[in-house]
Amino acid sequence: xxxxxxxxxxxxxxxxxxxxxxxxxxxxxxxxxxxxxxxxxxxxxxxxxxxxxxxxxxxxxxxxxxxxxxxxxxxxxxxxxxxxxxxxxxxxxxxxxxxxxxxxxxxxxxxxxxxxxxxxxxxxxxxxxxxxxxxxxxxxxxxxxxxxxxxxxxxxxxxxxxxxxxxxxxxxxxxxxxxxxxxxxxxxxxxxxxxxxxxxxxxxxxxxxxxxxxxxxxxxxxxxxxxxxxxxxxxxxxxxxxxxxxxxxxxxxxxxxxxxxxxxxxxxxxxxxxxxxxxxxxxxxxxxxxxxxxxxxxxxxxxxxxxxxxxxxxxxxxxxxxxxxxxxxxxxxxxxxxxxxxxxxxxxxxxxxxxxxxxxxxxxxxxxxxxxxxxxxxxxxxxxxxxxxxxxxxxxxxxxxxxxxxxxxxxxxxxxxxxxxxxxxxxxxxxxxxxxxxxxxxxxxxxxxxxxxxxxxxxxxxxxxxxx
Amino acid sequence: xxxxxxxxxxxxxxxxxxxxxxxxxxxxxxxxxxxxxxxxxxxxxxxxxxxxxxxxxxxxxxxxxxxxxxxxxxxxxxxxxxxxxxxxxxxxxxxxxxxxxxxxxxxxxxxxxxxxxxxxxxxxxxxxxxxxxxxxxxxxxxxxxxxxxxxxxxxxxxxxxxxxxxxxxxxxxxxxxxxxxxxxxxxxxxxxxxxxxxxxxxxxxxxxxxxxxxxxxxxxxxxxxxxxxxxxxxxxxxxxxxxxxxxxxxxxxxxxxxxxxxxxxxxxxxxxxxxxxxxxxxxxxxxxxxxxxxxxxxxxxxxxxxxxxxxxxxxxxxxxxxxxxxxxxxxxxxxxxxxxxxxxxxxxxxxxxxxxxxxxxxxxxxxxxxxxxxxxxxxxxxxxxxxxxxxxxx
Numbered sequence: 081x082x083x084x085x086x087x088x089x090x091x092x093x094x095x096x097x098x099x100x101x102x103x104x105x106x107x108x109x110x111x112x113x114x115x116x117x118x119x120x121x122x123x124x125x126x127x128x129x130x131x132x133x134x135x136x137x138x139x140x141x142x143x144x145x146x147x148x149x150x151x152x153x154x155x156x157x158x159x160x161x162x163x164x165x166x167x168x169x170x171x172x173x174x175x176x177x178x179x180x181x182x183x184x185x186x187x188x189x190x191x192x193x194x195x196x197x198x199x200x201x202x203x204x205x206x207x208x209x210x211x212x213x214x215x216x217x218x219x220x221x222x223x224x225x226x227x228x229x230x231x232x233x234x235x236x237x238x239x240x241x242x243x244x245x246x247x248x249x250x251x252x253x254x255x256x257x258x259x260x261x262x263x264x265x266x267x268x269x270x271x272x273x274x275x276x277x278x279x280x281x282x283x284x285x286x287x288x289x290x291x292x293x294x295x296x297x298x299x300x301x302x303x304x305x306x307x308x309x310x311x312x313x314x315x316x317x318x319x320x321x322x323x324x325x326x327x328x329x330x331x332x333x334x335x336x337x338x339x340x341x342x343x344x345x346x347x348x349x350x351x352x353x354x355x356x357x358x359x360x361x362x363x364x365x366x367x368x369x370x371x372x373x374x375x376x377x378x379x380x381x382x383x384x385x386x387x388x389x390x391x392x393x394x395x396x397x398x399x400x401x402x403x404x405x406x407x408x409x410x411x412x413x414x415x416x417x418x419x420x421x422x423x424x425x426x427x428x429x430x431x432x433x434x435x436x437x438x439x440x441x442x443x444x445x446x447x448x449x450x451x452x453x454x455x456x457x458x459x460x461x462x463x464x465x466x467x468x469x470x471x472x473x474x475x476x477x478x479x480x481x482x483x484x485x486x487x488x489x490x491x492x493x494x495x496x497x498x499x500x501x502x503x504x505x506x507x508x509x510x511x512x513x514x515x516x517x518x519x520x521x522x523x524x525x526x527x528x529x530x531x532x533x534x535x536x537x538x539x540x541x542x543x544x545x546x547x548x
Numbered sequence: 549x550x551x552x553x554x555x556x557x558x559x560x561x562x563x564x565x566x567x568x569x570x571x572x573x574x575x576x577x578x579x580x581x582x583x584x585x586x587x588x589x590x591x592x593x594x595x596x597x598x599x600x601x602x603x604x605x606x607x608x609x610x611x612x613x614x615x616x617x618x619x620x621x622x623x624x625x626x627x628x629x630x631x632x633x634x635x636x637x638x639x640x641x642x643x644x645x646x647x648x649x650x651x652x653x654x655x656x657x658x659x660x661x662x663x664x665x666x667x668x669x670x671x672x673x674x675x676x677x678x679x680x681x682x683x684x685x686x687x688x689x690x691x692x693x694x695x696x697x698x699x700x701x702x703x704x705x706x707x708x709x710x711x712x713x714x715x716x717x718x719x720x721x722x723x724x725x726x727x728x729x730x731x732x733x734x735x736x737x738x739x740x741x742x743x744x745x746x747x748x749x750x751x752x753x754x755x756x757x758x759x760x761x762x763x764x765x766x767x768x769x770x771x772x773x774x775x776x777x778x779x780x781x782x783x784x785x786x787x788x789x790x791x792x793x794x795x796x797x798x799x800x801x802x803x804x805x806x807x808x809x810x811x812x813x814x815x816x817x818x819x820x821x822x823x824x825x826x827x828x829x830x831x832x833x834x835x836x837x838x839x840x841x842x843x844x845x846x847x848x849x850x851x852x853x854x855x856x857x858x859x860x861x862x863x864x865x866x867x868x869x870x871x872x873x874x875x876x877x878x879x880x881x882x883x884x885x886x887x888x889x890x891x892x893x894x895x896x897x898x899x900x901x902x903x904x905x906x907x908x909x910x911x912x913x914x915x916x917x918x919x920x921x922x923x924x925x926x927x928x929x930x931x932x933x934x935x936x937x938x939x940x941x942x
């Protein structure tokens with residue numbers, strides 16, 4: 081499989097520059113050759129398999145489930161799909177955004193419930209929409225630093241049940257009430273608190289804490305700034321839904337597990353948010369965020385979704401030792417961060433050139449693009465930013481524009497817009513889809529990118545595992 | 549599904565396979581509901597419930613069957629279907645895998661003819677509802693290997709069941725001893741004892757469930773089917789009431805609890821006691837098959853006519869080698885069929901109350917009804933020699 085030159089490249093102690101050029105030559109002349117020198121602590125880290133529950137619109141069939149139920153189902157599905165011994169999995173990391181207080185370490189509750197040994201540690205991470213990407217890279221860190229050879233990364237989100245809390249003053253009153261003795265004192269505490277007209281309920285919103293701005297609002301401003309029209313966004317949304325529908329019908333969404341929800345007669349077997357419509361229908365919708373003349377509507381945004389995902393990661397050695405045929409190598413990755421006020425959703429634009437550079441690859445080397453679709457407008461804005469010399473020079477400190485991904489390689493099986501976006505679970509779906517598409521489209525490199533609330537972005541290179 | 553339920557909470561990993569997604573979903577739902585009930589009763593926490601449920605792997609394919617150590621088949625009571633299933637399953641299971649059939653009446657040796665390894669075929673007859681009824685009747689054929697029996701018993705014990713091992717005759721043990729009593733019950737109904745009275749008579753004797761209610765629970769169609777099959781196997785000795793009565797009830801849709809009406813009409817909205825009323829349709833059918841009552845028409849007569857046929861058949865099973873020990877006979881009767889527990893079982897009853905008095909009663913009924921009340925040889929032996937006991941006293 082490996083030619084002598086490539087083995088030398090892989091293990092020799094060479095300078096970064098030489099390596100990059102050498103690799104560039106090799107990769108453009110012959111695809112599907114041996115992997116380049118890995119950067120993850122000297123190990124090749126592979127994706128063995130990734131699965132997910134069907135993603136459903138919040139408030140539908142999953143509405144009575146708790147996050148650990150969804151996560152547990154994803155874990156059980158992964159166990160069944162890979163037939164891995166629970167005792168071989170050394171760590172479980174899950175990403176999630178809206179935490180259910182009772183199961184704050186949802187990774188632990190889910191893994192125990194799925195039958196993993198009590199001796200397998202687990203923890204939960206949060207990084208808004210890229211939480212499961214963070215779970216994956218955290219796992220990469222564990223593997224690279226030699227703490228584990230086989231781990232599971234996943235993500236989960238349910239928006240059917242959100243933590244609606246008493247207002248802060250009322251909470252403080254309740255805690256104080258615990259320590260207050262005597263009916264007189266208790267009553268006086270109650271009246272004092274109520275007299276100050278406290279907020280009764282605190283309902284979480286998808287808003288930036290630092291700016292107080294709802295994400296959709298920010299996206300609307302972004303579209304205005306980049307001059308992205310309503311019709312362009314509706315067309316992109318239609319593209320997403322149509323492609324998702326096509327992929328679903330063709331059976332390409334092989335990461336989807338069947339889910340028998342307790343109390344529901346029919347087993348859930350597919351995502352229920354995919355609904356290709358028409359431009360005419362979509363144009364009837366009113367602006368959802370900046371009314372009345374905003375361009376973002378319900379049809380061209382991702383929707384509140386419930387779902388979970390999980391993937392099995394190992395060192396290449398371990399995977400082969402256990403008899404697996406890995407799907408892909410997880411290569412270079414970056415996290416980028418910018419202004420949450422005016423650049424909230426531009427993560428992919430920043431992450432893409434950075435991760436390509438780190439990997440020594442050009443945009444043209446990428447056969448598969450999987451970008452998280454928070455809003456149609458967000459995707460289009462990122463594409464415009466990457467196509468703009470002005471943007472590159474002014475904001476990215478670059479000499480020329482990044483260049484846009486080839487749309488004929490871009491999100492060909494639909495995206496978060498149509499399939500759904502359970503915040504914590506999307507990352508694993510993107511990585512798994514990228515790996516599956518590489519196999520289906522016979523490509524070598526995939527680029528996964530996503531934006532996240534807080535003004536953070538992520539990019540990762542996924543490399544197809546060579547077929548013998 | 550019940551069998552899976554009592555296995556997964558004992559740390560056994562169970563593959564639940566069905567033909568369709570809908571059927572599979574129903575099975576999963578039933579199991580989950582059962583676990584949920586235990587959770588509500590605080591027997592297990594919701595976490596334990598989920599953990600137990602994780603032991604269940606519901607699937608439509610044979611993919612993981614190569615990992616199975618035992619297959620328990622609980623498909624429709626049709627020999628051809630069971631043969632088809634055996635042939636299909638045997639393509640996937642490993643050498644050592646035991647194949648058990650949860651059949652209530654089909655002879656195991658007949659089922660085994662479709663198998664490539666008949667020594668690994670065994671009967672494991674569970675009682676409904678599986679999560680509540682403790683008895684497991686294991687049926688062996690002369691071909692069944694010792695390790696197969698040992699495996700079946702081991703699994704049964706781990707599932708928390710009381711296990712008896714019986715031979716492969718028509719109706720095995722439990723179905724066989726119940727049948728004559730059910731036939732007698734039909735005759736009583738025809739003689740004018742209405743269902744409510746029949747229930748009172750039998751519960752008054754010590755049966756936990758009245759005879760008419762029991763018939764409804766078992767299913768009139770099942771009762772009819774069993775009566776026909778065992779009638780063919782054992783002849784008129786198994787007769788009693790007119791089989792046409794059961795057939796007509798089935799034809800009229802009076803199947804018992806499963807169809808909402810049988811001897812009684814079941815109205816779930818009215819609760820357990822008030823919701824059970826006598827079924828006029830059933831009474832009408834019975835009226836058409838009226839038999840004149842005989843001199844054996846006191847309450848005590850009714851009780852002993854039913855009781856003696858049951859006990860006699862049980863003893864005959866020991867006599868014929870279907871049972872190997874009286875103890876298993878007692879356990880099977882009490883835990884599988886609700887034999888009055890304070891008697892300890894049919895064999896214990898004979899030891900305590902004497903075979904002689906039962907034989908005398910039976911002789912009286914024999915005068916009226918004939919060979920259906922002829923005491924079997926073993927019973928007569930115990931009547932002749934009152935020092936003969938089924939259970940040695942220690």
